[in-house]
Amino acid sequence: MASKKKVIITCAVTGAIHTPSMSKHLPVTAEQIADQAIAAAKAGAAILHLHARDPQNGKPSQDPELFRPFLSKIREHTDAVINITTGGSPHMTVEERMRPVMTFKPELASLNMGSMNFGLFPMLERFKNFEHEWEREHLENSRDLIFKNTYKDIETILRRGTDNGTRFEFECYDISHLYNLAHFMDRGLVQSPPFIQSVFGILGGIGPNPEDLMHMRRTADRLFGDNYQWSILGAGRNQIPLATMGAAMGSNVRVGLEDSLWIGPGQLASSNGQQVSQIRTVIEALNLEVATPDEARATLQLKG
Numbered sequence: 001m002a003s004k005k006k007v008i009i010t011c012a013v014t015g016a017i018h019t020p021s022m023s024k025h026l027p028v029t030a031e032q033i034a035d036q037a038i039a040a041a042k043a044g045a046a047i048l049h050l051h052a053r054d055p056q057n058g059k060p061s062q063d064p065e066l067f068r069p070f071l072s073k074i075r076e077h078t079d080a081v082i083n084i085t086t087g088g089s090p091h092m093t094v095e096e097r098m099r100p101v102m103t104f105k106p107e108l109a110s111l112n113m114g115s116m117n118f119g120l121f122p123m124l125e126r127f128k129n130f131e132h133e134w135e136r137e138h139l140e141n142s143r144d145l146i147f148k149n150t151y152k153d154i155e156t157i158l159r160r161g162t163d164n165g166t167r168f169e170f171e172c173y174d175i176s177h178l179y180n181l182a183h184f185m186d187r188g189l190v191q192s193p194p195f196i197q198s199v200f201g202i203l204g205g206i207g208p209n210p211e212d213l214m215h216m217r218r219t220a221d222r223l224f225g226d227n228y229q230w231s232i233l234g235a236g237r238n239q240i241p242l243a244t245m246g247a248a249m250g251s252n253v254r255v256g257l258e259d260s261l262w263i264g265p266g267q268l269a270s271s272n273g274q275q276v277s278q279i280r281t282v283i284e285a286l287n288l289e290v291a292t293p294d295e296a297r298a299t300l301q302l303k304g
């Protein structure tokens, strides 16, 4: 793996997995998303991974007009790298999912590297009371949900994004997704070094055990040699433990309320910035340094 300068922290601010009734700290309105993103950048996040929500009921939305207000405020107050989702919500069509990236042509966008079951229903054990009916349906319907990312879908997003100078955060939820990435690299559709966001602990993908992390790392080393940038995303309670293990092994890290609502066992995080500060403390305790947005741009060779 390329000799890494510093640890790139990505903060995933709101996402499309958790719902407002689960935590009052989950940002929903454009103002809330912007303010939490700016605070996360100030706390040390070099990359901000962004989704939008309907301000009325918090429902995930890929409407570019819901992204526009917080994108301009974030750009006004930080030089963080903007990473816009193409995953949207697993309940959306690929066309719908691509709208904001095609509108705003960001430096970075997420790209999910395979179709999979996407089990959110276990959260119904933990969360019982919902203000909006869509929240319960969102979880319940995931029993019969396929997060669709066919080779045609992936190629379409890759080609269209690359035409706009956008590079990708390749979301790999399992070993097969690394092979899918290798396939598109072999076809010359992926610019080097690929930024691999390995996702652990989503039901339907690979588990959150340190053995799973090692297996993803060994496989990536075998497929990509030292020509890739690695990042670790642990879902839920696995967020900080896996990010810590990853950082100690030379990986970049991702935190944020999209991936986990927690700061400790049974303790809701009060903000995205709180999670960024927590992982920053770990990184600096490992005698590593946090990358600035421009250092992240250089490492990932972004258009800036």
Ligand SMILES: C[C@H](N)CC(=O)CC(=O)O
Binding pocket: 012, 015, 017, 085, 086, 087, 088, 110, 111, 112, 171, 199, 202, 258, 259
């Ligand atoms: C597990 C994460 N929700 C992965 C993600 O962030 C997908 C996307 O936005 O494209």
Ligand SMILES: [Zn+2]
Binding pocket: 012, 015, 016, 049, 051, 085, 087, 088, 110, 258
């Ligand atoms: Zn996302």
